[in-house]
Amino acid sequence: MVAFGKRLKQTQIEEWQGYYINYKILKKKVNQYTRQIENGSGDHLLVLKDFSIMLDNQLEKIVLFMLEQQGLLAKRLSALREQQDTSFQQGSILDVSEVREAYQSVGQDLLRLLFFVEMNAIALRKILKKFDKRLGYGFTNYYVKTRANHPYSQLQQIFKHVGFGAVVGAISRNLADLQDNQGSYVSIYDQPLLHLQDPVVTSIRVAVDRLTNSTNFLHFMGKHAMIVQEDLPSPPQDDVDEQTFDLMSLLLNLMNTFLYMVNTYIIVPTADSYSLSLGAAATVCGAVIGSMAVAQMFSSVYFSAWSNKSYKRPLMCSSVLLLVGNVLYALAFDLNSISVLLIGRVFCGLGSARAVNRRYISDCVPPKLRMKASAGFVTASALGMACGPALACLFQVKFKFFRLTFNDDTLPGWFMALAWLVYLVCLCISFKEPPKPEFNILSQESNRGQKTHNTAENGLEQPLLEGSEEKKQDDDDEDDQDYDQNDDDSEENHKPATSIVAAYRLLTPSVKAQLLIYFMLKYAMEILLAESSVITGYYFKWSTSSVALFLACLGLTVLPVNVLVGNYISNMFEERQVLLTSEIIVCIGIVLSFKVGFPYSVPQYVISAVITFVSAEVLEGVNLSLLSRVMSSRLARGTYNGGLLSTEAGTLARVVADGTITLAGLWGESRLLNTTLFPSLLICISSIVATCFTYNSMY
Template identity: 70%
Template sequence: MVSISTSYYINYKLMKKKVKQYLRQLELSEENRDHILKDFSRILDKQIEKIVLFLLEQQGQLAKRLSNLEEEHDSLIQQNDNSELQEAYRNVGQDLLRLLFFVELNAIGLRKILKKFDKRFGYKFTNYYVKTRANHPYSQLRQVFKHVGISAVVGTLSRHLADLQDHQGRFLSIYDQPALPLPDPIIESINSAVNRLTNSTDFLHYLGKHALIPEDELTSQSSDELEERYHFMSLLLNLANTFLYMVNTYIIVPTADSYSLSLGAAATVCGAVIGSMAVAQVFSSVYFSAWSNKSYLKPLIFSSIVLFVGNTLYALAYDLNSIYVLLIGRIFCGLGSARAVNRRYISDCVPPKMRMKASAGFVSASALGMACGPALASLLQTKFIIFKFTFNQDTLPGWIMALAWLVYLFWLSILFREPSHFEKVNSMQPENNNGLQTGSLENGVTTQPLLSSLLEKQEDEDEDEEFDISEEASEESHKPVTSIVSAYKLLTPSVKVQLLIYFMLKYAMEVLLAESSIITSYYFIWSTSNVAIFLAFLGLMVLPVNVIIGNYLSNMFEERQVLLASEVMVFVGIALSFHTIIPYSVPQYVCSALLTFVAAEVLEGVNLSLLSRVMSPRLSKGTYNGGLLSTEAGTLARVIADGTITVAGYWGMSTLLNVTLLPSLFICICSIVATFFTYNSLY
């Protein structure tokens, strides 16, 4: 069994002492900055070297044990002693897993001390350090975050365990069939740990990151209490709420302009009609997030009732001939946005081993709803009157969604099971002083609480010395923030840039989608059905694009590289959308819109993945969490974008396209510049 002494861990206490010394030196003279930079770099280099050399030494010992087992392999196979051989390989795997946790804890410590240094000294040490160390041919920093020796050990373990399955009559090879139908549990755990360290991903995990739902950092275990809270039908109803809300959001987009015209308003008032829902969502996100601290069923019931009322008002506005009733109906729909509850339910009530799938389901439900909304609108091209109520392409989206929410409310009341209590998942599992959970892993693979024992030993050495491996420990890091102001104070420059990028991509997408019916009818005389089919096609692009990014690009390039490239592609798409001297054509509009939308979708996934990594742990729970902040940023972007469309309408239809694209282009340029300034802090 691998025994790891505290002396091999990053000496966080020493570096904190150094930071305090540096602060005192700066008080004496500002000329000490260069000396401080070089001295702290030297200390950090030594710490990383210590970690890497120990890692290489342990890898060598594991390789030697595997080599010895290799010599005994054939003889034990001939004696039909597979169980003893399997146990020996699994013991090696368990020690490898402990070593991976050692690396992961040190990686966390490195990120934290870099962030602390930047915060205390007000200049970008992280930018300098990563820039000079990360890509150097002899870089030891890359060994901690992008190690390669582990994969060779994992490969040997996988091959031999698969070979044992082969002798049981399965006749499988990891080279002929890499994805074994019955992979050994220890290999699954090791692969999961390696993927966390290297940020490797697949479609499911990449899609799940879109939801910004926190995962347990150092364990894949699920407690008995959490299993009791899980109810599959309740999860499905929660996802159904997500799907229906996105359908509700986009089903009116193809006809919002014609509905506004029929009520005596300008076509560009569709921006206000679409945006009024987002305005209300800015407020609903907060109270739904707070409400989910006490219940899940009650806010979902309230959401369904409000959405039923809102859609009914939206449909009745035609016969009442009132644009105000139309706007009030959409405001009610925004007040029923329960996406904060949808996220929170998955975070609190779904076991960790299923949480990524549930998160991917949340994102898939949103994407499918976005595609189904316009597609459904294209089928509602009819007109008839029943009991003086008009049913046509403008009112039918409201009537259809009102009926859908009524049916959903019925099934919700019958089948949804409210969890018996509402304690956070984090309180159900023992935490060490880092706020990171430790214990036994899934499938019986156990690990010692490395960080917990590390803290105990270091604190025994100096009880009076403050010790924390978490940046926010001195600020009650285990407690969620209690206000939006407190949440804002925890936002580092990197997090602020990520939120700016999220704002930018949502703004660009909203301008593209919300004004599509006006632009296409003005330039190309498209019918409502044509617009609806075009929007549905864009919505259907979400999942295929994420398959490509999740399975391939995110594993070929660093996330920050994909982030910057996606921002540039969004810029190109927006630039190509402008109407210049050349007559505006369908190919130009479709190609530029497709490029903008696809690039924005890629950007959203990688942006939220990076955001979850650089955001403070205190923002992973409570009312004012990271999911709420990103939702508010995106919703605010939609509000401003829809308002821009309405205001731009006063300058005439001929200038609408360019006037609405200019802010998108400007914000995109700002986000690209900001990304360059924080690029190395995203390492």
């Protein structure tokens, strides 16, 4: 892959080259600072001051040029408005198509300017990250803290600007007035939900949202899927051929996600009673539930590697393993064996194909559908989480058939075995194996080496400046080559990580803090869900149906919460602000869950559970959305990708939480609640501290 500095050069608009951030000279300056520090001749304060001044000058150059271009666009729009008014006053016939083309031309130039700002914003983030990694000064923390909140912040003009709003509004309003349906409404302001069907306006809206980190429910849910995107906007010649895309295969891929989540949570309401019926303690439910997560930690890596060669075969293998696992889970009752029960759940965990589900969406879905498919992945998971306990609520029967017992303990296993059998048949018949990922990877490398680049929406093409003299200018000086060999911009370091250890080394402190947050929220949620049947049975004598109904209601809050966050909260506040606030609320929910002194009541349990679960859901969405943006682009590809790391962090949290429940059961059910909540509280406090230390790096 081409190094970032060269890719930045390739995508520059030729006539604007002098106004881009000088990434090359900034990188050379970082190399110079590195040599000074290694030689013992560098001064911490002088380095910070010198580099800050350089960045300030670069930002000022970009912002002033941006304002100048906005003024030119405004002047053109003003001239068009005068032309329309003059034609109206003189009663002359206005050539609507000509005026529409003029507005669209302004829109195309606005897209060029938006792309210019976006590339500079990406370059700024990259150089800040590089400085921190090479010198270890925490420069990003200092620079963002001192610049971002200043009333005259030029940094905010780049990342959170508002200057484009008037230009976008003028183009949108006038193009709407020139549409064929003119007169069906007064203006776009009277019908804000009526989207203008003009590709230029649509492209502008998407570009502005991407640049300002504004979002909606669809994009928020898509990021929630943790399918990490490339660090530069994708060219229109994408690596996925739309002709090879098969909708039925995508639906079967999402169905695998849904059924697996149903399989995970359908046994939660009855795991304690099943354990008791086999002669074990009720708290062994933690081991029963957690054994699936233990196996999933290993299967995720295996299936992720397998998906480099095929998608259909790992999905078929997953279905077979889950079919066998559920049959064993159901047979454990008649065999009176807790071992068979645990083995059955291990088989179910070995059948986890979530890594394949993510890779299929990332590699095989066309770009215009990828965000919708990612949102579908998250929605399928959420619905499966809610449907699992709801189905368990329906299995309140008991009968025998050919010496096999069917009751509320075994029916979840038999039902899921049948579901996986039907799914396996549909998979064999209808799933179409897409082109091998190796072919796609080669296509990606070929496309990225092309002479053109663009935003995914606007079709803007710029020729790559080429020639022996310019090629020499792009190469770093010989003095910097030793540093660039280990630099993030070197071609070697743009290859995907080849191991978990290599992937871990790519994580910055802020990303590590966010993975800790993800571990914390999954731990807190697993403690809440996995021990719910034991806690409610001990304190409130709830039946299996009551527990299942309560868990189903909790699961149903997932989609409404994400709608609220995606459409409103994430657009009103910075994601890092929502992140820290949600962590604090999770901490409050955990504290309220403790039994201290007075009798434990249903309102206390329900209110604290809702606070913990809902705030954890908000936290998960915002955390993964932010994580998908700041994580290294090398983790967007390959076996050991960002999605796998987040999955492993969440799965490890579930394993530790379920193990905590089982171990805490040794002290008796009366101490289970406080014993399991205490580690959850400590981890939550640790994540809040980590967030505070890395807060200004989450930018």
